[in-house]
Amino acid sequence: MPVTFTFGEMLSxxxxxxxxxxxxxxxxxxxxxxTPDIGATLVEFRDTYPERFxxxxxxxxxxxxxAAGLAYDGNIPVVSGMLPFLSMRALEQIRTDxxxxxxxxKIIGTHGGLVGNGGSTHxxxxxxxxxxxxxxxxxxxxxxxxxxGEIIRQSMTMQGPIYIRLAVGKxxxxxxxxxxxxxxxxxxxxxxxxxxxxxxxHGTTVAQALQAAEEIAKDGRSVRVVDMFTLKPIDExxxxxxxxxxxxxxxxxxxxxxxxxxxxxxADVLADRGVCLTAFxxxxxxxxxxxxxxxxxxxxxxxxxxxDTIAATRRVLAAS
Amino acid sequence: xGRTPLAGTEQRHSVQELEDLAFExxxxxxxxxxxxxxxxxxxxxLSAADIFTALFHYGLNVDPSDIANPERDRFxxxxxxxxxxxxxxxxMRGFFSYEGIVQTYGQLDSAYGMHPCKVQLPxxxxxxxxxxxxxxxxxxxxxxxxxxxxxxxxxxxxGDGETGEGSVWEAVMAARSxxxxxxxxxxxxxxxxxxxxxxxRVSFEPYPxxxxxxGWNVVEIDGHDMSQLVAAIDALPxxxxxxxxxxxxxxxxxxxxxxxxxxxxxxxxxxxxxxxERALAALAASRExxxx
Numbered sequence: 001m002p003v004t005f006t007f008g009e010m011l012s013x014x015x016x017x018x019x020x021x022x023x024x025x026x027x028x029x030x031x032x033x034x035t036p037d038i039g040a041t042l043v044e045f046r047d048t049y050p051e052r053f054x055x056x057x058x059x060x061x062x063x064x065x066x067a068a069g070l071a072y073d074g075n076i077p078v079v080s081g082m083l084p085f086l087s088m089r090a091l092e093q094i095r096t097d098x099x100x101x102x103x104x105x106k107i108i109g110t111h112g113g114l115v116g117n118g119g120s121t122h123x124x125x126x127x128x129x130x131x132x133x134x135x136x137x138x139x140x141x142x143x144x145x146x147x148x149g150e151i152i153r154q155s156m157t158m159q160g161p162i163y164i165r166l167a168v169g170k171x172x173x174x175x176x177x178x179x180x181x182x183x184x185x186x187x188x189x190x191x192x193x194x195x196x197x198x199x200x201x202h203g204t205t206v207a208q209a210l211q212a213a214e215e216i217a218k219d220g221r222s223v224r225v226v227d228m229f230t231l232k233p234i235d236e237x238x239x240x241x242x243x244x245x246x247x248x249x250x251x252x253x254x255x256x257x258x259x260x261x262x263x264x265x266x267a268d269v270l271a272d273r274g275v276c277l278t279a280f281x282x283x284x285x286x287x288x289x290x291x292x293x294x295x296x297x298x299x300x301x302x303x304x305x306x307x308d309t310i311a312a313t314r315r316v317l318a319a320s
Numbered sequence: 321x322g323r324t325p326l327a328g329t330e331q332r333h334s335v336q337e338l339e340d341l342a343f344e345x346x347x348x349x350x351x352x353x354x355x356x357x358x359x360x361x362x363x364x365x366l367s368a369a370d371i372f373t374a375l376f377h378y379g380l381n382v383d384p385s386d387i388a389n390p391e392r393d394r395f396x397x398x399x400x401x402x403x404x405x406x407x408x409x410x411x412m413r414g415f416f417s418y419e420g421i422v423q424t425y426g427q428l429d430s431a432y433g434m435h436p437c438k439v440q441l442p443x444x445x446x447x448x449x450x451x452x453x454x455x456x457x458x459x460x461x462x463x464x465x466x467x468x469x470x471x472x473x474x475x476x477x478x479g480d481g482e483t484g485e486g487s488v489w490e491a492v493m494a495a496r497s498x499x500x501x502x503x504x505x506x507x508x509x510x511x512x513x514x515x516x517x518x519x520x521r522v523s524f525e526p527y528p529x530x531x532x533x534x535g536w537n538v539v540e541i542d543g544h545d546m547s548q549l550v551a552a553i554d555a556l557p558x559x560x561x562x563x564x565x566x567x568x569x570x571x572x573x574x575x576x577x578x579x580x581x582x583x584x585x586x587x588x589x590x591x592x593x594x595x596x597e598r599a600l601a602a603l604a605a606s607r608e609x610x611x612x
Contacts, residue, residue: 051467054498062456062490069460072438072446073394077460092450093487097457101438101447 007177013145014041014110014169017080020149021045025052028156030075036063038081041110041169060090067105068097076104076156083109083165087127094161099136102160108152110169112141113204113255114298120289124165129260131163132232138185139232141165141203141254144175147229150183158185167204167255167295175206175227188235194224197249197279197316198242199309202228202262205253208299212309221317234265240273248278249316253309255299258284279319281312326383326392333377335546341412342373342546343607346576348408348418350603354596358426359588361434363580364479365405367510367543367571372402372409374549375475375506384414387443393472394445394461398454398488399479399508400435401588406444407432415443452485454478455505459491462503462564471559475504481513484522489534496535501561505536508543510573514587531566543569577602 022044025031033045034054046053056063060081067077079086086109087094098105112124131139138155142148142164155162162185166172181189191206192213199209206227213223224246226238242250252263263282270277283304290298299305333341346369353360376382380393397406404425411418424430431441435449445461448454458476465472482488495503509527511518518524528538537557541548552567573587574580577599591599 054463054494056490056494056497059487059490059494061452061487062459062494065453065456065487065491066460066463066494068446069396069457069462070464071460072457073461073464075464093453093456096447096450097453 007174009174010171011145011174012170013142013148013166013172016145016148017108017152018042018044020152021078022048024153024156025049028076031156032067032070032075032077034063034067034077034079036060036081036085042080060085061093064090064093064105065097068093068101068103071098071103071105072101076106078106078108080108082111082122083124083127084111084122087124087130091130094137095134098161099134102136104159105161106152106155106164107161108164110166112165113167114285114290114295114302115168116295117292119292123290125257125285125290126260127165128231128256128262129264132265136160137232138162138230140185140230142229143167143172143203143206143227145172146174146176146178147183151185151229154185165203172204173207175210186230186233186235188238189227189229190224191227192223192225194222195246196221196223197251197313198224198226198246199251199253199313200226200228200242200262200266201253202231203255205255205304208306208309209253211306212313215310216313216317219314223313228262231262231265234269236269236273239266239269240275243270243275243277248276249319250277250279251281251283251309251312251316253283253304255304256284258282258286279316281316283308283312324391326381326389327385335550338373338377338546338550341377342370343603345369345373345405345409345412346603347600348412349405350577350591350596350599352404352408352422352425353589354591354593354599355422356425357590360404360590361401361588363512363573363583363586363588364399364402364508364510366575366577366580367573368399368402368405368477368508369575370544370546370549370571371477371506371508371569372405374546374553375477376409376413378550379553380475381472382413384410387415390470391472394458394474396445396454396458396461396474396476397436397448398458398476399451399482400449400454402477402479402508403434403436404432406436410443451479451482452487455488455491456494458503458505459495459498459500462495462500463498465502466500471502473502473504473556473559475506477506477508480507480509480511480524480527481518483507483524492531492534492536495564499562500564501557502559503564504556505564505566507566507568508571509568510571512573512582512584512587515584517584528568531568535563537563537565539565539567541567541569543571544575576606578606
């Protein structure tokens with residue numbers, strides 16, 4: 001059954017992983033799904049294709065290594081689980097077993113960013129920096145549940161590995177009307193048009209950036225929001241275009257360490273191309289272990305909540 | 321191994337012939353170690369030389385002229401630092417030219433380096449080097465074979481030292497849990513790490529019991545006795561069985577060269593021209609002693 005979406009509705013993005021994979025399992029008889037004991041979202045695939053489903057238990061490193069072994073033999077393996085563990089415990093397996101031979105292994109997971117009350121063992125806040133550092137790896141971070149399915153579908157024909165990051169995946173806002181945007185891996189989405197400044201963001205904070213832009217519109221200022229859901233390869237053309245079209249005023253907002261993620265990727269592009277901005281602010285997690293609390297409380301505490309986003313955007317708009 | 325032999329594997333070598341090949345493999349290893357100025361993992365190469373010989377010249381159903389044949393047995397070198405021993409064993413089996421290895425080893429743009437790279441050398445099954453990675457890869461390959469209904473084997477060679485890595489035991493559990501009787505691990509049990517003798521730093525014993533406790537079929541042999549290696553290969557269970565097998569091969573690091581044997585200085589190194597002659601003479605003397 002196709003899943004239908006309504007703009008603004010809160011949905012479980014992670015449920016889309018399982019339903020999409022179950023659907024793709026029919027088209028790709030070499031699609032395997034592996035998990036280290038996080039199978040709840042994958043039940044549909046497991047029940048439909050039990051012979052191509054493998055739960056290895058609590059063993060992230062073997063899970064990724066086994067996936068690589070399957071890929072060597074011509075299969076398309078998806079490893080799905082919690083990203084704090086997949087991205088760090090199995091980092092070397094991802095680098096050595098998957099990226100080095102450039103195998104089509106997909107790492108799709110939940111719990112990217114400060115996702116609530118888990119504590120710092122359960123927050124993937126360094127993951128994008130780590131994944132972006134890996135040669136051959138494509139890195140994405142998705143907030144819109146509709147896009148999750150679309151990106152998984154597109155990734156099926158990719159040669160190399162891909163990392164697909166969701167937030168906790170239980171309650172995610174539908175950001176776009178179906179068909180509103182052409183979604184393509186490697187190309188950012190202009191989620192809201194604007195001319196005075198750009199907020200670049202990805203994943204769960206896109207909704208917050210849109211709210212901030214809406215708020216600032218009341219001041220009579222026009223703020224563009226770019227959903228840069230692919231961090232690697234980064235959409236350089238769009239970054240340069242935004243520098244030109246939005247008066248060189250950038251805010252980068254992300255549920256990740258403020259250094260090493262999207263802000264750093266964008267800063268690299270600007271430095272490499274010799275582009276000087278009028279103003280650049282990065283909003284994300286400072287070098288702290290974040291503690292407990294609700295998602296919104298944590299963002300406020302660490303300076304990248306809605307109020308901070310509005311304030312930072314006003315600062316870049318006021319910069320001379 | 322009782323399955324349809326690929327081209328060139330119909331005629332299987334005798335134990336005597338395999339011993340000759342193992343001797344030649346060691347000679348070739350020493351020559352490379354004597355001509356290449358950088359470090360060669362000669363200690364662990366020599367300990368595994370008989371296992372490599374038994375596999376590439378007897379046990380593995382492979383066809384050097386058809387490296388992608390889907391029916392081939394897969395070989396995963398988990399102890400990736402023994403790559404050069406694998407390259408030469410494969411060269412002697414007809415995969416590559418030995419001269420090509422010796423002339424280019426470790427040089428810019430060579431396909432042959434310290435640890436195997438599948439991208440640079442398509443004849444090897446996978447890229448390895450970092451320890452503890454091979455067995456999970458082999459589990460994935462064995463699962464895939466099972467799923468397709470193929471009856472080839474997946475054989476993985478590990479060093480005993482690398483079984484200190486937790487990922488090995490994750491894979492050991494996964495293999496048994498998924499009843500991968502088509503998977504065979506060989507452990508080159510030379511009892512040496514890079515900087516110590518194993519039991520000085522890490523308690524591996526009771527080593528075979530650890531594998532047994534994880535539900536594997538355990539075979540213990542002298543890894544330098546070719547007849548035992550051949551017997552272990554001949555006795556492997558059918559590939560549709562439920563139990564993965566580990567062949568724990570007791571070996572000596574540096575085997576065959578007296579000044580390298582059980583010598584921590586010879587984990588890796590290079591031989592000058594003079595020491596090469598000395599090493600080759602030691603190898604010949606060692607063989608003579610064992611033949612008598």
